[in-house]
Amino acid sequence: MRSLLTFTFLILIQFSTFGQGPGQLDRKIEALQNKFETASSDSVKKATVEELMKQKIEKSLITTNVGDYANAYVEFRQLFEFWGSDEVKDLFSHSESDEKEYQSILSTLIFNYGHLMGVTGNINEQLIQYRRAFRIARKERDFQNMVFAISGMAMIHLSNGEIDSAKNKMERFSSIPAEFYTDKNSSDILFLEGMIKIRTEDAEGAKESFEKGLQVAKKESYIVGLTTNSIGLSKAYTALDAKDSSLYYGLQTLRYLRRIREIQLFRMDISTAYENLFEHFSHFNQPDSAYKYLELAFYEKRKFTEQNIKNLAAFQEVLLEREKKLSTIETEKLELQNQYRTNFLLTILAVLMLLGGILIYSYRQKNKDNKLLAMQKEEIQSTLEQLKSTQAQLIQSEKMASLGELTAGIAHEIQNPLNFVNNFSELSSELIDEMNEEIESGDMEEVKAISQDLKENLKKINNHGKRAGSIIRGMLEHSRKSDGHKELTDINKLVDESLRLSFHGLRAKDKDFNAGYKLNLDPDLPQLNVISQDLSRVLLNLINNAFYATTQKSKNENGDYQPEVIVTTKKVTSGVQISVKDNGSGIPDSIKEKIFQPFFTTKPTGEGTGLGLSLSYDIITKGHGGEIKVLSQEGQWTEFLILIPDTSKA
Template sequence: MKWIFAALLVLLGSPVGAQHRYWAASYDSLRQALQRPQPDTSKLRTLVHLLDITELTEIRRREQALPLLDELLQLNQQAHFLQDAPYQELRKGVNLWLEGKNYTAAMDAMHRAVYLFDKAGHPVPRLLIDLAPLYNQMKASEARFTYFQQKLTYYRVHKVQENMAACYLVLGGSYRHRGDYNRAISNYLQAADLFAGFDHMLQASELVVAGSAYADWGNNQKALHYMKQAVDLESRYGIAGLPRFYTLLAVSRLQLIQGNPSEALRYAEKSLEFAAQQPDKRAEYTAYALVQKSAVLLQMQQLQQVRPLLQRAQHLADSLALPITGRPGEFALEATWAQYYTMRREYAQAEASWRQAYQKASAANYNMLLPKYLQNLVRFYDDHGQAKQAQYFARIYLNLADTLSTAQGAHHVAQYEGERLEQARNAQIAELRQAQLLQAERIKQRNRLLGVASVAIVLISALGVLAYQQLQVKRRTLAQLRQTQNQLVQSEKWAFVGEVSAGIAHELQNPLNFMKKFAEVSTRMVDGMHHQGASQDSELEQEILEGLRQNLQEISQHGMRASSIIRGMLDHSRAGTGPREASDLNALATENLHLAYESQQAQHPAFQVKLVAELSPDLPLVPVVPQDIGRMLLNLFTNAFYAVQQCHETGARVAYEPTVHIKTHKLTGCIEIRVRDNGCGMAPEVQAKVFQPFFTTKPLGEGTGLGLSLSHDIVKSHGGTLKVESREGEYTEFVVRLPA
């Protein structure tokens, strides 16, 4: 018996890269490849590949699949390249599904096709996933659940990873419809882990579904964790289509749950824009996006904008006969209408909409939505004094809640999360054991080599004496080299101490000289005042006292400058020594920008500076010493404000608007922060010295020259870089990069 699946090992080989390339192949590219002349066997392989990735849930795809199946069966009659029985059953099932007259017969044919593919050892994950909506059309949720449980058991025994992933995907949806979030999320995560080995698009889709389920379950932190993973996957692999649309909707819903309506509205608008770019699914996706945007606007109390959106969504839903749940997720049109009517105080329409939503969810066995709709019905009737109706729906809600709570865990973390950790620990233990075995084998090899070496030493014992003498010489030489190296290290240390001491002495000498001078002048003034005696003019005495007060103020200021220099050197020595915390760099930048601006305003109230902040919203938390990074940012902002103030005072530029600009964004492997001012810039010789300790361009007494040096050391202690970019007369920009 010839099976095509043995011949397709090249396409379905074990390497992970080949797996991903096979299942991520472009449908349109394969269709184009069929038009090119090629041998029958190659064309059969292309047809098999094309049918493997075809999504039969779309009517258009089912219509396209029939001629492909006919072509495959016709070619195989001549080439006898494969056993065509599974494809004959598949064609029969697709045709019956298209006719829409006998879904049961269509499902039986599909089951026989899957059975024959299993018998041949050919994975068909997309076909298995496509059976779920056919079951939904038959309103046979229990039969679907039983079938996929049985298939999962079979695939576990035979280790068919692709089909296991498909079963976990469908079972996750079944558990979620029942309101069993624990098992639903566990199945979604198991599906995502398996899809990671061959289909990144479905992996991202399952991570989003897991995050969405966590959000419905009340664990928003877990929801955000998995949605971020999905967004990263979609960006990394350029994933579009349904997974991308589902992600946009899910993030919008999560932001709404977390009380961020502006962000929720932004993602709802993105989903609308994405839907407009999908020619095949524009109408369906637009309906979902309109309902989500309406829900956001309702929370924002913008009722006037909601009605036209819901009317448009209702028109699309009626024309497409959209169910309450589909592949893009929950389609809560009736519930959104009910919320709108309630806020408008049109209570009769609100009641009808809530009842319609509840009836649709009940008919679909959609237990995930039933508790929410029942709660709203109970509140509605209670608010309107209809106690009998409120009690009726409250009893239904309590019975359903008891059923759901029995099936779920207590801590709102899916069971598979713990299993994942256990699997990771087992993998680590296996790696350690393998390392131990490898180490034991290496020790055996070394022992054998030592035995051979011992025999060699015995045979060349005469040379051993010479080798020993040479070894003694080398040891003495090595000892001398180490001693010389230690001397060089000590010399470098003392040289550094001397350099730093000279710098400190130089910087401290100026304030100390001023303090000495003003002290001597004050002494002479007091002596002169003493010799003049009490008969002198009181005005002259008052003038001398005023001079003494000014001298003492100068001495105090220069003493504070000396203290500032010493404090700066102590900050240098402590840079990067504090505990690191996962910090939000956007928050640190905003806080220190405001501190620097308030300080500048306090000194120069009349001087105005334009602040521009471009802070990336998807910046990850970075492990840093917050106090040190804050001090570094404060130094950069203070210097920027000083630069634009100086440029303004000198009048170097016409129609000058002082501006300080802060920008953060994520690069590959690092976070970049840019602080830019449109001051007068730096000359190249200044840029070369700007990070040297004690170097400053500020007037005497205004700066210690340690701010940028300290900032450079702080960034360096975090494993990052600090650079300056400047053009004289135009701008100065400091670029900070910290490892992410």
């Protein structure tokens, strides 16, 4: 079992150099699957299924490491389903050792699924999976998987700049017997230890940790440890102003990464080596060399990012497809209920029509005089009212169906932050149970560690609760009705006020905010009948977005870039045209058609609800009978054009 776990972890971080090809694995898996299905005894089945899981996990990791995240996700979901099946569980239910073995493989599977979540950008989900793997491993005293899970959690905290949390995780290694450390995972742990010291400005202590890690890696010819501890030594020597040593280990790192290209677990690729050399030459005031390696880092990062975007897009499609499948059952139930209601109403309608026909026929046959005709008219009128009532019910049913679709869309948007709240709440509840157990056992160090985790979870619950509140406020604003009162308005004055309000508002929030702006106002602009409050909201939204785009671009550009927003008014034949143009990062052609849709946003989670442009579109087109459109060149500029018609000419 230990050899399986060690192999699994090593294949996770070394596949690019040492893994075997998918075709060879597929043949092994097919042979093992046939052997499992035709095995004559439970003992043979049990031994076969362990080897089958080993090969399937290896294939899933290979699929992840080559960037095929969509198929990796499908393979992992199939592995969870297979390992959780009654047939497999029965094979491991005969003894305590069988159960421990089953849980150990489950912990390995969960840990490596967490790795997939991490490389696809789902860091919170990655942390949740690592914690799940750790809890299972700790319960079974599976020290190998405890080492892997703790290392993974420490790396996440370190990457997020959460140094205290990373140190807290590293302290947990003290509770694990030394014989469960291999030379290779010792090298990785020493790298993490050294990086924490770098972050806390203990360069001398970091150098000692990296040197030990490098010695262990050299002993085992462990290229991942050689790479990570070499870049660590380069950074430590830079901090110690040891120029030659810093350059030596920086170039060593570059040579190693040229061989293996990428270490996903530690979020390194060849651009990391170039960035480190850029930092080295910048520190030692060698601008020409620094610029050379900055260009190389940018080229490699862009190439990696472009491919990764394609891989992530395919991954998102698989996730969406899975969500659709999960919701299909509920949708079919609702459709069936609606069909029953519709059939019931149609049956009543048919009965009413039949009764009306019978009554009319009966009255005509019995009496031909005016009194009978009046009675027949009254009956027909009654039937007509019933038909109108039934029709109204059918219309109401259709409205409810439309409301259901809208509600489903809103629920989907709010579900993401609520999922995080639920996940971290559930995790916190489990941590409280663990803390109670540790209190009873008297292990106060573990109690402190768990309480730190609880504090982190509460912060995340608070953040995602605020995110849900932001979405709800945006929806309320989207549905809010203005008084609809239009009045003659000086458009130039309104544009001027909106631009200055946006600029000074952003400066008040962020003292480092700095962008230029220009106003090109047409002095011959006529006054227009508009809802000035609503139009001001549109202008503020577009100008804020323009400043945001220039700010984001300035973070990735050199000192030559000058962020600028230009607002222009112009009299045209049909009315007034307002332009808001920026020299920011631009909008890709692939999403231009989506930007006015509710809930669509390109901003990171927590920075936008995706309702601003949708609301602006409604105000301009529905509230003022105008037009709003976007022009953009990706990476260069974006321009929003608003046309407000002059209704006085109508």
